[in-house]
Amino acid sequence: MIKTLLAQVKEYKTTSILAPIFIVLEVIMEVFIPLMMASIIDDGVEKGDMKHVVFMGGCMIGAALLALLFGVLAGKYAAYASSGVAKNLRGSMYKNIQDFSFSNIDKYSTAGLITRLTTDVTNVQNAYQMILRMFMRAPFMLICAMIMAFNINARISLIFVGAIIFLGIALAIIILKAYPVFTMVFKKYDHLNASVQENIGAIRVVKAYVREDYEVSKFKRACENVYHMFVKAEKLISLNMPIMQFAMYSCILLLSWLGAKMIVVGDLKTGELMSLFAYVINILMALMFIAMVFVMVTMARASAERIAEVINEKTDLMNSLNPIYEVKDGSITFENVDFSYHKDPNNCVLEKINVTIRAGETVGIIGGTGSAKSSLVQLIPRLYDVTAGQVKVGGIDVRDYDIETLRNEVAMVLQKNVLFSGTIKENLRWGNKEATDEEIIRACQLAQASEFIEKMPKGYDTYIEQGGSNVSGGQKQRLCIARALLKKPKILILDDSTSAVDTKTDTLIRRAFKEEIPNTTQIIIAQRISSIQEADKIIVLNEGKIEGIGSHEELMAKSHIYRDVYASQMKGVDEHETK
């Protein structure tokens, strides 16, 4: 995991190294400053040597200016490096996600990918900056201050060793105890937020059933729970400050007592005692910082792991080594196809599929929910790879084509389709970047979308909001169809793409297809039998197996399921009419 993340430092390596170096320089200055302060008092003021005061003062100003310079540079480089690494992490994840196959996408939820790209990156970025700035600083500060203290007086400095051991152990205990509680709290806290999200989404249900009070009391209970756990965790952490103060004050008292005796004897100077007081704070603060960095880094670890997982995910659909860049025609053949989403031959959603579709044919697919209709058609543009058998387009195995070539020739309108924010025209040009306005209008006419588009105040330049929230479901579906048509594909697949379109428009779309693009192979998945009744060939799927193939009339004669579906949709009519 660390290796994966470090590989993302790339062009920010120099600054990532410079930042700690400057911090070390800054620390050295900071350590010298108390020494100079002591000298000002001991050698200057005490001896009445004004020259020395001014000289040392000058040195100290110089040191302070240097410390300032180093500090500013270190801060600048740390910001640059950590923001840069965050950029690289996001970029690498995003790039890899673009290479994901459908099954890779299925593995991660959309929400999960978003969290990884946003919150997780921010966590790692903060931790990285912390490491750059504190990882060297705190231990180095500790060591330097210790050396200085021992240099002044080794005997009295033993107090520091005792304080460090005491504080170190205390902090370690607190962290070890608090850390598991915190992990649990954050999990609970995530659940709480998830329930808020759920509630916002389902607000209409809540209101329709007048369950506001019920939801509020449910929420308050969960909230109370989170509160108690947070209090428990924070109670441990709240010991940090008093313990730190205790250690510091103890040191000061001990230093005063022993220091006074030594000064009187002449083993220590007044100014040196003052410097030792300053080092107490330096040393103990450094220790606190080390503890803090430790906590932050462990907290960011989970985020780092999630990011590394995405970066290391390998796409399971590779382009062919000698790809074919031309699809001859729109014929499709399934030969003994088995398919499992988990590549598990014993758990296939499709079994022993054998179908031959000639170029230019219109094929309807019908079947109950869960009969694997979508799975079947998704194999054609190679959105998934078959588990066994072969899918051929234009007589060649789909795995031998260049993926982009194949997908440009096999246009698919997904069941769960999405429009993007941008104008209608921009959305449609996804199908073909160079499409002329005439081509766009023609595609919309075929998809029966031109009428409503032209009624909009800005026509084809109307802005579509994110997710297409400002067009109705039926309008969205028609725009998606038009977008696919602009590819001018050899094969067009509609996966239940007109479910929100009224029957009349649905009929018009099919009629337009029949008349205007007769040479395109069309595969239509539908719930309504009327949508596919006139197809050249109808495939009836049942639980991943082909139950029957044939024309409407043939299936009426031989397929029990087909008759059933037909009856459920049509029979009511006859009853009514004979009544």
Next chain:
Amino acid sequence: MKPNKMPMGQGKRPKLENPGKTFKRLLSYVFKNYKWHSIIVIISIVISSLASVVGMLFMKNLIDDYIAPFLGNANPDFTSLLHVLVMMAGVYLVGVIATFAYNRIMIYVCQGTMKNMRDDLFTHMEKLPIKYFDTHAHGDIMSIYTNDIDTLRQMISQAMPQFFASIFTIISVFISMLILNIPLTFITLLMVFLMMQVTKKLAGQSGSYFMEQQQSLGTLNGYIEEMMEGQKVIKVFCHEEESMERFNALNEELFKSANNAHKFANILMPIMNNMGNLNYVVTAILGALLAIGGLGGFTLGGLASFLQLNKSFSQPIAQISQQFNAIVMALAGADRIFKLLDEQPEEDEGYVELVNVKIGSNGEWEESTMRTGNWAWKHYHKEDGTTTYQKVEGDVVFEHVDFGYNDEKMILHDIELYAKPGEKIAFVGATGAGKTTITNLINRFYAIQDGKIRYDGININKIKKSDLRRSLGIVLQDTHLFTGTVMENIRYGKLDATDEEVKEAARLANAEHFIKHLPEGYNTMLTGDGANLSQGQRQLLAIARAAVANPPVLILDEATSSIDTRTEKIVQEGMDRLMEGRTVFVIAHRLSTIKNADVIMVLDQGCIIERGNHEALIAKKGTYYQLYTGALEQA
């Protein structure tokens, strides 16, 4: 058509309009519930700071009174030193205890305030009208609960106590310095003034970069969200490169603003520290001049103490300046929190209530707290103080109803509708014709602009909203399930339903078959809006949920759209049983499901253009005929 949602990220980080007011409100919010806690915290902070100031003044005494006199003395008597050290130990101990006390109490104040705030937010949010949820992106509402509350927590737990402690330290150190030496104090003050000027400039710069960073973060996150949602479409259209291109541009932009924001935040501390050091040197030189000159009885110990104080004076200022960004961001968050809390809740002037009644032996009605199965509207007449009861029948009338999501654009025009008790009313029409909108008016999700809607002859504005909605069962177009077991999800319709009642409802909706196949049957946990179920199965649960509620009026909005036709046929029987004896409003695309409706309304662009039963409308050969035969062209 739904009103437009605000695009993500836009208007998310507005400039703070009135930070002072927000800050005051926040303080009073914290104080309201934790008055004594807060007072004790402030007192503890004062004691703790006082202890450290006393400690610093002690340095003066240590050198001047307990060390200097013994210099060169062969047999010094350290008892007085021991005494003063024991006394100091006492002072320090009090300080440590005070520190412990305020850190500990602050947990309750901070976490408690967070809890209250979440409770208040959620309670208030539940009261807001549907319109609020239509006009605010759900992601934006969510970020109030997550980001804004989090930044607030940091501010209350860290920035605020530190702020108080710093202010107190500054004041007490200032006084101590004045006692020690007045001229040196003014020199220090001058330096501090300079420091504050620099802070102000840097912090202002950094603050605006932070705002910029939040802005570009919002834009990038919005883009990521959109692209991840559409990732499969991107694959199908081989649009990976284009999607990468825009991402890289936004990513670069975020990098720039993040770099700037952090840069300024990072360099603030070294600058403050070293300006503090410069301050120290200047004071030391001038102080040394004073001490050597012996002016005003200024001693060596005095200078030592003063220098220590000098350092303690600039430190809290540096600390406050470092907290500045946290405070600005937290106030922006608090602003959004208060904005939600100030949002106008759903209005309800209704007074007619829905109650259960017992019918006595001689036919008189008596209100009952039990579920009797007999529902009545309870009118309280203010004029004469009497109460009358009226049976709930399920008679719904629309009189010249006009409606629009805003006043400028009407969606529904002059809707006239009569639904007799027990009738089945169907709405037909293209998407966007206004079918769902009509049903949203019956339960008062939206208020109408003109006309009247009567329920059993009562204007629905006079019925308490909660009681009105309780009398209506709704199965919505988008099914939403809650985290919990299948049993709990169905029981949502009637919280006190027995297990048997729940199962009965599931059987009615024909959901029992698939529920029994779930790993733990009725006790199977559903998570993430029922992500482990198919769309059709979720709809079956939603129907069962409505069935268990057993309301006099039912609204079915595309309730079976995702159920395949074979299953639908089976569900239909259950639905028919469910609909028996109730007034039902049905919206369906599949005309076969609504053919047997008593009245079919054909809607087009917000107007009812045809009405009548199936036969009449077929005979009329109008729009319905076209829709219907279009579906059955070659049957």
